[in-house]
Amino acid sequence: MKRNSTLSLRDRTVLVTGAGSGIGAATSRALVTAGANVVLVDIHSDPLHKLATELGPQSLPVVADVTDRTVVDAAAAAAVTRFGSLDICFANAGIAASKPTTIRNSSEHEFERILEVDLLGVWRTVRSCLPEIAKVNGHILVTSSVYAFVNGIGNALYAMAKAGVESFGRSLRGELAGTGTTAGVLYPGWVDTPIISASHEQHSASQELIQLGFPGALRTPITAERLAEAVVRGIENRSPRIICPRRWIPVSATRGVVNVITDAVIDRHRQMQSLLRQLDR
Template structure:
């Protein structure tokens, strides 16, 4: 272990499960003090009890300014500062077959959590960082915010907004030594896909979607939450001190292009004849 985050104080929103929980554990292993922020108090408090005195849980609804302000104040009061803000909390909304069938009933809540939550977390963390030597802000977007596609359109719009907001914030906050970057996960097995499809478990529609993702992915093995957490460690550490305003896809190559290329098969057939 390199202890790349030694003595840094980090907040991870959505930290009680999935990508957030993996980031909490990786940050702790690298020497950070970590505040777990989530609306799931049972899981958050269980993690706090399991992981020991270098982490603490704070109930937080990231769509509410007062909750985010209380969260930052709590981190500063508990651990003495704030160096890394990982705005990771997110929800998917419900999948609809196509645009014409979508009633956008989930629009307001998805935008509040996925976009406004990131904006509030960035702003309020930056206000502290500005007066205390800077810091690193990491925002979770999605490859769905980078590439157009069907279904979960509110989610795609919110995640695209995260990218543009983060690049703008990176420019705005650079003079204060505050870096702002995005991580764009893709094809990472977490509960967010099951919640979008309505599957109680990894079955049915969820499993079919995962098979399609695997076929469209150049790297033929599954990523997991630790891959995103490793990216977050890099962006939170001093190794990335000259990196700001980027979108880092962690997706097995999905955004690079589709490997199912009929031209390859056509050329092979032509050469064989």
């Protein structure tokens, strides 16, 4: 079957995980503006229902933890019951460490919880939604990160999960090729949401590492609303990848070279090594 070139969002139903705040909330608003129905999935009830009240009858709030396959299945079923179909899935729920940390000094519980939410939560969401989406030749979008292709020092827990999401999303798109159903990977740079406050605002060593490791244009956060606009365009175009802001595209395209160089710099950079020892303590 030939793949559709575009996907109109008018009267389509989109399931969004992590919808209660940040990227998920901003994207849900943009999707409703584009004419879609949204199934808002989040573990936090209060912001979820507040957003549903704001968005009105085009939305359905479902309180669910993406680490529980049973409740994610129920969310997908609720989408079909309420709106008649499930056309698009935005597997976006994610968390980061409560503070920057090294692998040696990380909490075992927190490490495994991040993998459960950020990686296995994506897997569970896609598995729950894919049967319905395949019926209508819809689209699946999974949220990775620019951390999938840059060195994750001080944030390895998150980077490891997001690299896994990238590999999963690319494989999924390849496996769906020719069926009419499509998939894509979202790579946000730093976005001005609560998830980055620990690294950008609350920890001086992490701030210094970011300043040493990234040019100013790359380390400047963008708004969630700007990212949401890119997500809507990407879904409509069935894009295989959405990198936002676009200034990260050359880094992704040349990652083979960039990774060798940056890894070598870290090997020799005494100031960065000193800051990492601070995180160890």
